[in-house]
Amino acid sequence: MIAISDPPSILTEHDAGDVADLYARCTDYFMLQDGEPATLADAIDMFRDVPDEKSSADQTIMGWRGENGLIAVGVILRDYPSDRVWYLGFMIVDSAARGQGIGRTIYDMIEQWAAAHGAQEIRLAVLEANEAAERFWRSLGYRELRRVGPDTFKSRSHHRVELYRLLGSNLTVPPAQ
Template identity: 70%
Template sequence: MLKLHDFCNRALFSDVPPEKSAHNQAVLGWKGPGGLYAIAAILRDYPRDGTWYLGFMIVDAAQRGRGVGRSIYSTVESWAAARGATEIRLAVLEANEAAERFWRSLGFIEYRRVGPDTFKMRSHRRIELSRRLSGATVEGSNK
């Protein structure tokens, strides 16, 4: 099962853009008999009203490949939509092809590529993806 301290610390949960506060972010966890098996953090109304940014969603490796990630994302999306979200955005590292395939399979589309930026002494490019939750069009979409 996930050991929260293995991949993050409290600073991660309060790391939000300067115009937002940690109070604008929801951190959701899923726990089973063996402990925590998934966690997600989503930022309300960023970069604009109605758009919510999924900062991360991590599922324990033992739970992958069984539809758990899809189910968890569905829960996150429904939860956000009930609170006013009309679009969800996220980013994946260009090198993480499995994550990109996962998000695209859920209907996310690319709206831009960013970088390269240096993170943990390595250069990374991010693919920013978006999924509309209503009939609104996605600004900046290239699809």
């Protein structure tokens, strides 16, 4: 099993080169989503891409390193789309490290961190075409909120499944749309 850094490091745009290297090892995902490999510009965009009503200061980008560099990234946006609802905008694990429980471990760290900082619910969206990812998220207790799209990602168009998971004492409270 691949060892990961614990705790994660907080990434900044200065880490875009490392993120681009990780993206290059995750070509399968970017071919599915975009129809083409990711670039350094895509890595830089990860640090800047937030909804109009938010700023990059509302976003935390966590990185986990292994023996060969960055092996996973998680991007979480605070209080979006509403207070105490946080959005996991992106999480990716090096393709060589998948299937070893690393994604689950990383998600657990993200959830614990978010809950400790005030999150009561986490939402995310998965491409309908990414059935393995949807199974992964549902195995962690995520439930479907709605289906959205289609949205265009470079040369591909996708519908997405928006999922949610209530945290802590909120487990019995249905989410607001």
